[in-house]
Amino acid sequence: MKQPQLDSKYNWDNLESRWYKYWLEKKYFQADEDSSKEPYTIVIPPPNVTGKLTMGHVLNNTIQDILIRKARMEGKNACWIPGTDHASIATESKVEAMLSEKGISKSMLSREEFLEHAWDWKDKYGGIIIKQLKTLGCSCDWDRERFTMDQDYTNAIMHAFVDLYKEGLIYKGKRLVNWCPASKSAISDEEVIHKEKNGKLWYLRYPISGEDGYVVVATTRPETMLGDSAVAINPKDKRYKHLAGKKISLPIVNRKIPIIFDDFVNIDFGTGCVKVTPAHDPNDFDMGNRHNLEFINIMNDDASLNHNVPEKYQKLTREDARKTIVEDMSSKDLIDKIEDYANSVGYSERGGVPIEYYLSDQWYMKMDTLAQPALEAVSSGKIKFHPEHWVKTYNHWMKNIKDWCISRQLVWGHQIPVWYHKDDVEKIHVSIKGPADPENWKREKDVLDTWASSWLWSFAVHSWPDKDKNLKTFYPTNTLVTGPDIIFFWVARMIMAGTKFLNEIPFKDVYFTSILRDKDGKKFSKSLGNSPDPFTLFKEYGTDAVRFSTMLMSPQGLDVLFSNERLEIGRNFMNKLWNASRFVRMNIDDTVLNSLEINIDELEIEEKWILNQLNKTTDDFNKYLDDFKFNEAAKIIYEFTWNDYCDWFIEIAKTRFYGDDTEKSKKAQIVAVKTLRGILTLLHPYAPFITEEIWSYFRGEDDVDLIVAPWLNIKTYTPDLEAIKSFDTLKGIISSVRMIRSQMNIPPNKHSSIVIRKAEKLHSVINNSKAIIQSLAKVDKIIFSDDNNRPDKSATVITNNIEIFIPLEGLIDFEVESSRLKKRLGELEKHVSASKNKLSNDNFIKKAPEEVVAHEKQKLDDMIVEYNLVEQNLDFLT
RNA sequence: GCGCGUAUAACUCAGUUGGUCAGAGUGCCUCCCUUACAAGGAGGAAGUCGGAGGUUCGAAUCCUUCUACGCGCACCA
Numbered sequence: 001m002k003q004p005q006l007d008s009k010y011n012w013d014n015l016e017s018r019w020y021k022y023w024l025e026k027k028y029f030q031a032d033e034d035s036s037k038e039p040y041t042i043v044i045p046p047p048n049v050t051g052k053l054t055m056g057h058v059l060n061n062t063i064q065d066i067l068i069r070k071a072r073m074e075g076k077n078a079c080w081i082p083g084t085d086h087a088s089i090a091t092e093s094k095v096e097a098m099l100s101e102k103g104i105s106k107s108m109l110s111r112e113e114f115l116e117h118a119w120d121w122k123d124k125y126g127g128i129i130i131k132q133l134k135t136l137g138c139s140c141d142w143d144r145e146r147f148t149m150d151q152d153y154t155n156a157i158m159h160a161f162v163d164l165y166k167e168g169l170i171y172k173g174k175r176l177v178n179w180c181p182a183s184k185s186a187i188s189d190e191e192v193i194h195k196e197k198n199g200k201l202w203y204l205r206y207p208i209s210g211e212d213g214y215v216v217v218a219t220t221r222p223e224t225m226l227g228d229s230a231v232a233i234n235p236k237d238k239r240y241k242h243l244a245g246k247k248i249s250l251p252i253v254n255r256k257i258p259i260i261f262d263d264f265v266n267i268d269f270g271t272g273c274v275k276v277t278p279a280h281d282p283n284d285f286d287m288g289n290r291h292n293l294e295f296i297n298i299m300n301d302d303a304s305l306n307h308n309v310p311e312k313y314q315k316l317t318r319e320d321a322r323k324t325i326v327e328d329m330s331s332k333d334l335i336d337k338i339e340d341y342a343n344s345v346g347y348s349e350r351g352g353v354p355i356e357y358y359l360s361d362q363w364y365m366k367m368d369t370l371a372q373p374a375l376e377a378v379s380s381g382k383i384k385f386h387p388e389h390w391v392k393t394y395n396h397w398m399k400n401i402k403d404w405c406i407s408r409q410l411v412w413g414h415q416i417p418v419w420y421h422k423d424d425v426e427k428i429h430v431s432i433k434g435p436a437d438p439e440n441w442k443r444e445k446d447v448l449d450t451w452a453s454s455w456l457w458s459f460a461v462h463s464w465p466d467k468d469k470n471l472k473t474f475y476p477t478n479t480l481v482t483g484p485d486i487i488f489f490w491v492a493r494m495i496m497a498g499t500k501f502l503n504e505i506p507f508k509d510v511y512f513t514s515i516l517r518d519k520d521g522k523k524f525s526k527s528l529g530n531s532p533d534p535f536t537l538f539k540e541y542g543t544d545a546v547r548f549s550t551m552l553m554s555p556q557g558l559d560v561l562f563s564n565e566r567l568e569i570g571r572n573f574m575n576k577l578w579n580a581s582r583f584v585r586m587n588i589d590d591t592v593l594n595s596l597e598i599n600i601d602e603l604e605i606e607e608k609w610i611l612n613q614l615n616k617t618t619d620d621f622n623k624y625l626d627d628f629k630f631n632e633a634a635k636i637i638y639e640f641t642w643n644d645y646c647d648w649f650i651e652i653a654k655t656r657f658y659g660d661d662t663e664k665s666k667k668a669q670i671v672a673v674k675t676l677r678g679i680l681t682l683l684h685p686y687a688p689f690i691t692e693e694i695w696s697y698f699r700g701e702d703d704v705d706l707i708v709a710p711w712l713n714i715k716t717y718t719p720d721l722e723a724i725k726s727f728d729t730l731k732g733i734i735s736s737v738r739m740i741r742s743q744m745n746i747p748p749n750k751h752s753s754i755v756i757r758k759a760e761k762l763h764s765v766i767n768n769s770k771a772i773i774q775s776l777a778k779v780d781k782i783i784f785s786d787d788n789n790r791p792d793k794s795a796t797v798i799t800n801n802i803e804i805f806i807p808l809e810g811l812i813d814f815e816v817e818s819s820r821l822k823k824r825l826g827e828l829e830k831h832v833s834a835s836k837n838k839l840s841n842d843n844f845i846k847k848a849p850e851e852v853v854a855h856e857k858q859k860l861d862d863m864i865v866e867y868n869l870v871e872q873n874l875d876f877l878t
Numbered sequence: 879g880c881g882c883g884u885a886u887a888a889c890u891c892a893g894u895u896g897g898u899c900a901g902a903g904u905g906c907c908u909c910c911c912u913u914a915c916a917a918g919g920a921g922g923a924a925g926u927c928g929g930a931g932g933u934u935c936g937a938a939u940c941c942u943u944c945u946a947c948g949c950g951c952a953c954c955a
Contacts, residue, residue, distance in 0.1 A: 006914090218955045270955050274955045283955090342954095400951085484949095555891065557883075559949090565904080565905095568904085568917070569904075579918085580915075635892075635902075735921095739920090739921060741921085778912085828899090841935055
């Protein structure tokens with residue numbers, strides 16, 4: 001059993017793991033495929049199996065946890081399917097690095113041997129990020145955890161490949177691919193990052209064969225001249241008409257290459273003559289096809305020069321080759337000039353080195369027919385993006401989609417299910433099981449792009465292609481939460497996979513998270529080392545605080561400027577919540593917890609007010625969450641808890657708790673607990689640990705754990721407007737008195753009396769709340785004055801048309817009071833004249849809606865009343 | 879070149895279909911260890927809503943345009 005009182009300090013350290021373990025034991029995270037409850041499903045964007053948790057993961061997975069916990073509390077069949085992906089390139093390069101430390105190179109090992117090392121590696125590091133997600137509090141159904149290289153999942157991938165191949169949507173082609181010389185593999189267009197680089201433009205002289213002259217070509221990559229097979233000129237370029245039919249004698253290699261004419265060449269760029277290297281440049285590749293040129297591959301798979309170049313250059317790296325070529329051309333006086341030139345260079349996202357365009361056999365997926373239904377799914381609104389503006393980016397990419405190079409020259413991954421006949425390479429076999437006579441066949445060595453496995457994630461986490469109960473219950477999923485940086489890699493392709501293989505969209509809503517940056521606006525990255533370690537933060541601030549603060553600082557659709565300082569907001573808030581709860585627990589009778597029934601009509605005004613505020617907050621909170629505005633929802637529950645509940649309600653409740661009236665005290669206790677339980681409910685998805693802990697001190701005997709407690713939903717409510725208005729007046733009185741006292745620097749232990757004028761209608765309200773005013777505004781006597789006499793030597797303030805005097809014999813600083821009143825007069829003057837202007841405008845009276853005009857009139861009247869009173873008081877003062 | 883986003887207090891952000899005297903948190907200033915919380919309480923100062931036009935009775939909000947910053951795509955000999 002719980003101790004009835006909360007510790008004096010919130011200590012999250014062992015409490016978090018204790019609750020997580022408890023929830024697991026109770027199997028609260030488990031979804032049930034047989035349940036008749038409405039399913040709510042999320043598939044996790046699978047992190048890299050050997051990765052570690054980053055703040056990006058914290059952001060992303062907290063959001064998913066919020067959605068899934070809320071759904072669970074709403075009584076839905078909440079299913080969050082976790083897992084990891086195998087991340088071909090990243091993992092393979094890590095394994096290679098590990099092996100090379102042991103003096104083993106990949107080429108020394110057979111495929112099977114390398115895979116063994118890779119699986120060892122995966123077994124060793126594969127569980128880390130999963131454990132970390134548990135520390136974060138993620139309520140995933142861990143029994144459903146998947147890995148993209150599981151047997152079932154692999155089967156799904158093979159199935160998809162064979163299907164698409166049979167339909168003619170997968171084909172093999174020899175063309176230029178983006179080649180990453182670091183991982184020695186092809187990569188897709190999406191994995192190429194273009195960076196602006198300051199380079200040079202070399203103007204090379206190419207001698208015309210059999211003549212004295214030369215043409216000058218400009219290039220950013222002089223080393224590729226070794227693979228040139230033509231020089232091209234625009235046919236409309238009058239300057240070079242005379243070169244028709246002539247040949248170039250290519251320096252250094254001494255190859256005779258033709259001069260060709262092609263519209264592609266830009267007359268105005270450089271000299272108008274361009275060297276053509278069909279095997280190493282996409283545009284030149286096309287020209288090579290058009291003009292039937294020679295395709296000379298001059299590179300090895302690591303981008304060093306191969307045997308197709310003169311011996312001197314063979315085996316040089318591309319960087320050394322460039323230097324040597326420039327030197328050699330220069331010594332032959334074949335460099336016309338060199339200019340500085342900024343151009344963008346494609347880098348391999350994973351390898352971090354410039355890519356090469358490399359001629360090779362690769363497997364491609366035909367995309368245009370796959371794209372059509374996916375495009376339709378979003379434009380029809382069946383799938384909604386949040387924020388919506390990503391639709392444009394999505395559409396643009398989809399409409400210009402190019403075929404996808406899906407083969408990778410790697411080992412760690414899904415080996416392509418294609419076999420080549422040993423006697424006839426043209427003869428190929430494509431199936432999941434392989435040929436019946438394997439001895440006569442050789443399997444394709446390449447593996448599939450990792451995204452060509454994770455694009456099936458939304459349904460391959462089940463036993464697809466079998467359509468079992470799980471698939472039927474949990475597909476389509478509800479919401480995908482992911483970063484906008486993988487909108488093409490993953491989101492778009494998952495939509496294509498869903499519509500293609502199941503003829504149904506994979507999810508209804510896609511929430512794109514913010515990008516985390518440091519407080520200077522730099523993107524968090526490993527290479528910059530500016531990314532904080534989440535676990536240090538969890539320890540320092542508490543996991544709930546990190547979760548809550550991260551949500552609070554992440555506006556929808558905008559980047560987040562993250563700083564530890566901003567985590568203090570969450571930590572302080574958790575501390576506030578803890579202490580408020582502690583205080584309430586200290587002051588309630590245990591019996592209250594089991595009988596929270598209450599007659600609303602009999603409540604005090606502050607009780608009616610706080611319950612109304614809770615209703616409003618609940619309503620707004622739900623609306624914000626429906627809208628995926630996690631920051632707004634966080635903010636509103638924060639404000640309600642701190643400002644309304646702690647600063648006003650609990651302060652007032654003190655007068656009830658410590659007052660003589662036991663009935664009133666009991667009512668206050670019930671409302672205090674009711675409201676607190678509301679706060680805990682709404683806050684639980686954001687801060688699961690602390691709320692469950694506090695809940696355990698406030699639950700009745702029949703109540704369930706908070707994680708499965710019913711969600712708060714306010715359908716309709718009819719507030720007692722009269723009571724709320726009275727309470728606002730009361731707040732106004734208290735705030736006004738506090739302001740005066742503070743400005744006069746009156747210490748809290750020195751109580752003062754107040755005189756209230758022009759408040760005939762409010763006498764009963766004020767009388768009923770006398771104790772509250774006295775306690776919160778540090779007032780001893782409240783005097784009503786209905787005549788025209790004003791107390792001497794008083795400060796004055798006007799609120800809600802009530803005039804309040806605070807006689808402060810000997811304490812008043814008349815200078816301060818006078819300048820304060822003058823300032824207020826100035827403000828009023830400004831607003832009154834603006835308001836008068838508005839109301840004297842006939843068009844405003846005629847065209848504006850009635851209630852706006854009426855409101856404006858009321859406002860002006862109130863301001864004039866206040867103006868006159870302030871003016872009188874000022875006169876009186878001087 | 880095409881597209882997207884952002885610009886409101888010193889900082890980080892709210893501000894709904896145009897209509898409360900433009901808000902919050904942090905920071906800053908003043909006072910206070912008052913029966914949960916100094917990770918706290920009370921109060922205060924602080925904004926030409928990026929610039930310029932326009933629509934409107936009325937614009938932070940809608941339109942045009944410019945500027946600055948960020949991002950994506952395409953081209954790049």
